[in-house]
Amino acid sequence: MEQIVLETKNLGITFGGLKAVQDVNISIKKNQIYGLVGPNGAGKTTIFNLLTGVYQPTTGSFFLCGSELKGKSQETINHSGIARTFQNIRLFNNMSVIRNVMVGLSNQPEYKCGFFTSVLRLPKHFKVENAMRNKAKELLKIFDLYEERNNLSCNLPYGKQRKLEIARALATNPTVLLLDEPAAGMNPNETADLMDTIRFIRDKFDVTVLLIEHDMKFVSGLCDEVTVLNFGTVLAQGTTKDALNDPEVIKAYIGG
Amino acid sequence: MKIFHFGRKSLSHYYSTFAIIIAAIVFFVLSISIGLEKSTIFLLEKVIIAVILAVSLNLVVGFLGELSLGHAGFMCLGAYLGGKFATIVEPTLGKDSPLNLVLSILIGGAVAAIFGLVIGLPALRLKGDYLAIVTLGFGEIVKSVFQNTTRESFGGALGLETPRFNKDYLFIYCFGALIISLWVSINLINSKHGRAITSIRDNEIAARATGINVTKYKLLAFTVSSFFAGVAGVLYSFSNYNVQSSKFGYNYSIEILVMVVLGGIGSINGSIIAAALITFINTELAQILTGNLAVLQNLFYAIILIVIVIYGNSPALAGIREKYDPSKLFDKKRKDPSTIKKDDAKWNKIPTKIAMDELLSVDVSNSDDNENDTNNTKGGN
Numbered sequence: 001m002e003q004i005v006l007e008t009k010n011l012g013i014t015f016g017g018l019k020a021v022q023d024v025n026i027s028i029k030k031n032q033i034y035g036l037v038g039p040n041g042a043g044k045t046t047i048f049n050l051l052t053g054v055y056q057p058t059t060g061s062f063f064l065c066g067s068e069l070k071g072k073s074q075e076t077i078n079h080s081g082i083a084r085t086f087q088n089i090r091l092f093n094n095m096s097v098i099r100n101v102m103v104g105l106s107n108q109p110e111y112k113c114g115f116f117t118s119v120l121r122l123p124k125h126f127k128v129e130n131a132m133r134n135k136a137k138e139l140l141k142i143f144d145l146y147e148e149r150n151n152l153s154c155n156l157p158y159g160k161q162r163k164l165e166i167a168r169a170l171a172t173n174p175t176v177l178l179l180d181e182p183a184a185g186m187n188p189n190e191t192a193d194l195m196d197t198i199r200f201i202r203d204k205f206d207v208t209v210l211l212i213e214h215d216m217k218f219v220s221g222l223c224d225e226v227t228v229l230n231f232g233t234v235l236a237q238g239t240t241k242d243a244l245n246d247p248e249v250i251k252a253y254i255g256g
Numbered sequence: 257m258k259i260f261h262f263g264r265k266s267l268s269h270y271y272s273t274f275a276i277i278i279a280a281i282v283f284f285v286l287s288i289s290i291g292l293e294k295s296t297i298f299l300l301e302k303v304i305i306a307v308i309l310a311v312s313l314n315l316v317v318g319f320l321g322e323l324s325l326g327h328a329g330f331m332c333l334g335a336y337l338g339g340k341f342a343t344i345v346e347p348t349l350g351k352d353s354p355l356n357l358v359l360s361i362l363i364g365g366a367v368a369a370i371f372g373l374v375i376g377l378p379a380l381r382l383k384g385d386y387l388a389i390v391t392l393g394f395g396e397i398v399k400s401v402f403q404n405t406t407r408e409s410f411g412g413a414l415g416l417e418t419p420r421f422n423k424d425y426l427f428i429y430c431f432g433a434l435i436i437s438l439w440v441s442i443n444l445i446n447s448k449h450g451r452a453i454t455s456i457r458d459n460e461i462a463a464r465a466t467g468i469n470v471t472k473y474k475l476l477a478f479t480v481s482s483f484f485a486g487v488a489g490v491l492y493s494f495s496n497y498n499v500q501s502s503k504f505g506y507n508y509s510i511e512i513l514v515m516v517v518l519g520g521i522g523s524i525n526g527s528i529i530a531a532a533l534i535t536f537i538n539t540e541l542a543q544i545l546t547g548n549l550a551v552l553q554n555l556f557y558a559i560i561l562i563v564i565v566i567y568g569n570s571p572a573l574a575g576i577r578e579k580y581d582p583s584k585l586f587d588k589k590r591k592d593p594s595t596i597k598k599d600d601a602k603w604n605k606i607p608t609k610i611a612m613d614e615l616l617s618v619d620v621s622n623s624d625d626n627e628n629d630t631n632n633t634k635g636g637n
Contacts, residue, residue, distance in 0.1 A: 052465055078467035086465075092458035094522075095451070103455045106448040107467040115476065118447035119440050125447065132448065172467050 002029040003065075005208045006051075006082075006176050010060030012232075013050060020046045021232045023060070028176070028225075031202055033209045035223035035240065037216075039252060042229040044212045045087060048178050051210075052084050053077040064175065079107055081175035085165045085182065087212075093154035097145055100153050100164060101136040104171030136171065142204070143167045158185060170205055177201070179211040183218050191215060195222045220244060228252070277438070284431055297427050299539055301495040303532045304430045305488045308437045310515040310531035311524055312484035317513065318522035319445060320477040321457030322379055323388040327485050327512045329395030330368040332504035334486025336402050336410055338364025339418035339493035346419045357421065357429050361490045368486025369479045371398075376478030380471055395509055402501035415500040418493045430491050437484045442524060444480060453477050518564060 006028040013021050021043040028034045036044050049055045051062060053074040061070040069077050083104075092100050105111055113128040140146045143163045148156060153164055162182065169177060182198070183191045195218060202209055213219050219226060219240065226243045228236040236246040243249065292300075313327045342360040349356045375394055379387050405412050444450050452473045455463040464470055493499045515534050519526025537560055541553045567573055 054461075054465075074464040075467050075469050078465065083467075084465055086462065090459045090462035090465075092455045092462065094458050095454055099451055099454075102448070103451050103463070103468065104466050106452060111448070113448060115444075115449055118449055119443045121443055128448070168466060 004028065005030050005032075006062070006064055006210065008047075008051075008060065008062040011047070011050060011057055011062055012059035013046065013055055014058050019232055021050065021229075024227070024229070024234055026227050026237075028208055028210060031206065031208055032224045033198065033202060033211070033222055035219045035226035036210060036212045036229065037214070037219055037226055037244075038229035038235070041231075043232040044229060045180060046232075047229075048084060048180055048212065051077075051178060052082055075107075078172055078174075081173070082178065083169035083172045083174035083176075084178035085162075085169050085180055087180040087184070089158075089161045089165055091153040091161055091164060091168075094152060096150050097153050097156065097164060098133070098136050098140060098149040100168050101139055101171050102132050104168040105132050105135055108173055139167050139171055159190065166201070170201065170207070174207055177205075177207045177209050179209060181212050181214065183213055183215050191218055194218075198222060216244065277435070280431075280434075294423060297423055298495065299536070301427060301430050301491065302539065303535045304434045305492050305495065306512075306515065306531040306535040307528050308434055308484055308488040308491070309512045310519065310527040311438060311441050312481045312488070313512050314516045314519075314522065314524065314527045315441060315444070315453075315477055315481040317516050318527075319450065319453050319457060320474060322474075322477075323384060324391045324478075324481075325388045325506070325509050325513065326375065326391030326393075326395035326398075327481075328504040328506075328508040329391075329398040330372060330482040330485035331489035331492065331508075332395075332398050332402060332499075332501060333371055334364035334368040334489025335493040335499045335504070336416055336489075336501070337367045338486070338490030339416050339499055340410060342419045342490075342494070343417070351419070352422050352425060354429075356419070357426070357494070360494075361429070361433060361487055364490035364493075365483045365486040368489065369483035372478045372480075372482025372485075373475055375482070376475040379474055379478060392506065392509070395504070395506065399501050399504050411499070415498050416493070417498055418496075420497050421494055426491075426494055430495070433487055433491060437487065438524070438528075440480070441484070445524070449473065449476065514561065518561065 004027045006026070008024055008026045011021060011024040011026075012019070024043075024047060026034070036047065038044055046055065050057050053069070053072055053076070057070060061068055063069065064080055064082060067080070069080060069082075072080070092103060095103070111128050111132050113125055116122075118125050137146065137149065140149050143166070145156075145160060145164055145167065148160065153161065156164065166177075166179070166182070179198070183194055186194060198209060198211070199222070201207065211223070223240045225238060226240050227234055228243055228246070228249045230252045235252055236243040236249050309327060309331065313324065316322055316324045338360040341363045342356055345356055345359070346353075371394075375391060378390050382390060402410050403413055407414065410416050445454075452463070452468045453476070455466070455468055456470055456473055460470060511534070515531040516527055518534070519528070519530030538553075538557065541556055542550075545553050545556070567577075
């Protein structure tokens with residue numbers, strides 16, 4: 001049996017009386033591309049926020065490679081290996097493109113460098129800075145952002161901002177990459193390219209991908225398995241083809 | 257060991273900072289050799305103190321993106337505790353003891369830093385206006401506490417007398433403190449810690465999700481900032497021979513903030529120039545407008561500020577600004593947004609796996625970088 005990387009057990013959260021997410025059980029195998037679909041307000045982004053520690057679950061728990069991450073802070077969860085992008089792009093707008101990526105790199109053990117080492121400009125500082133800059137440049141080359149590395153990230157066009165956000169998330173060296181609507185605002189050609197890119201990222205960086213998407217063509221072309229949510233509960237789960245053809249799912253999406 | 261990090265070809269980006277520092281050193285050497293008047297040295301000390309204050313406040317306002325209105329409070333703590341320490345140890349260490357000066361400066365800074373850490377704690381939960389109110393309150397509390405001390409402890413309403421160090425000699429230490437504070441601030445900003453602090457300013461949610469320890473870096477910024485405010489306070493107390501707590505009120509905090517805003521939020525060079533300029537203007541106005549005209553001081557000060565702000569922002573004056581932009585003298589290569597390729601999201605441009613090895617073998621180490629946050633960013637407030 002393949003190794004399970006990310007697992008949620010009865011994950012749930014209530015805001016006051018509203019049960020935003022209830023009893024979600026997902027298990028994602030290594031190097032899978034896993035989809036999370038559902039109508040607006042189904043609780044998809046809430047699950048992302050639970051998995052990254054923005055919200056604390058009221059019931060259940062979740063595990064990364066067998067270790068429990070419930071109750072940990074966002075930083076700790078990121079260090080353990082879950083990185084995410086946002087539905088509405090959140091870059092460090094007034095910093096250059098390369099600096100955005102370098103912020104992502106700064107938490108890895110090989111780039112450790114204390115406050116006094118940096119401020120007193122000890123030799124280790126230069127070693128670490130150069131290593132980080134070269135690593136960031138490699139990442140930017142992969143995402144075709146190398147030429148723009150010295151521009152402020154807020155000046156990039158929309159598509160490049162999306163790419164930069166993924167590059168920054170990958171810079172934190174994640175095991176699981178959470179993508180929140182990566183194809184939003186893209187035309188069909190770009191969406192097709194994005195599908196290739198996500199597969200490429202999975203192979204190149206050896207990550208497991210969990211993504212939220214509304215574009216069913218995108219999901220069915222890319223995802224190995226999906227979970228369909230509606231009103232915070234799991235409506236259907238399984239291989240993409242089976243789950244999306246489930247009569248309940250069709251009913252939830254189309255109505256009737 | 258390199259003292260300043262130039263990157264590879266990015267030396268040009270440090271030119272403006274270096275120009276200021278070199279000009280200051282030349283001036284310093286000249287002033288020592290010529291032997292300036294007491295009043296000029298006093299003015300220079302005031303300028304140095306203002307620069308240290310403005311640069312340190314810029315760490316919190318410009319780079320962390322939190323509004324602090326209590327900077328004079330930290331300065332007050334440094335001034336009183338450093339000054340008191342120097343008075344206590346003066347009989348033991350003797351007059352004009354360098355050890356006494358250095359120790360008092362460090363102690364004043366350290367006490368202010370501890371309080372900065374404590375004030376940084378609510379900053380973890382409070383934002384914007386709310387934090388401004390807390391820091392404002394802190395500054396006023398510190399001021400009032402020292403005002404109500406006894407004559408024996410901290411002088412109370414009459415103020416605290418501090419040891420009279422030799423003026424020339426004190427000036428050298430002021431100058432040293434200025435260079436060290438600039439060096440630490442610039443190094444901090446251009447390091448991974450500085451990037452983490454700036455990332456919190458730009459987007460705190462994304463910073464957390466990218467694994468930045470927001471708690472740690474907020475406290476770090478507050479602590480470093482208040483440390484240098486404390487240092488400036490100690491220098492102020494020695495420069496004036498006397499500390500009056502009424503000086504460190506709300507107005508003084510605002511004056512430091514004006515220096516930061518006028519120089520450009522998030523610009524170290526700007527803070528240096530603005531602090532020197534404002535201190536000079538204030539002192540000159542106080543000398544020119546004496547007697548009945550003294551009431552006009554604030555009026556002229558306000559007019560000068562308004563003129564500077566209009567010159568800096570008015571679209572009608574854009575041509576003049578462009579023509580005399582000092583940064584262009586040094587840095588012709590700075591990219592403007594129009595150089596970005598207009599084509600966007602070409603996801604298919606991302607290379608396939610075969611081309612990847614080829615791509616990664618390209619030497620990335622010999623290319624120019626534009627890597628100096630002190631010059632080209634603006635604040636998040």
